Amino acid sequence: MPALRWTAQRARAAAGKVHLTVGEVIAAAFETSGGELSDVMEQLTSPQMTRALGRRIVVVG
Secondary structure (H helix, E strand, C coil): CCHHHHHHHHHHHHHCCCCCCHHHHHHHHHHHHHCHHHHHHHHCCHHHHHHHHHHCCCCCC
């Protein structure tokens, strides 16, 4: 039974990894914020987004 649990854990971990492009992340932020640019910027530069992506997004402009 332990081997079955270990296999299930590995399957969940593999299924949880998704490759996203920066454009997809920005599009998702626009969809969730209703298109408000200031809300999108807050979402993209938030500490929660950094933790979720494992990367920090820096917007220059």
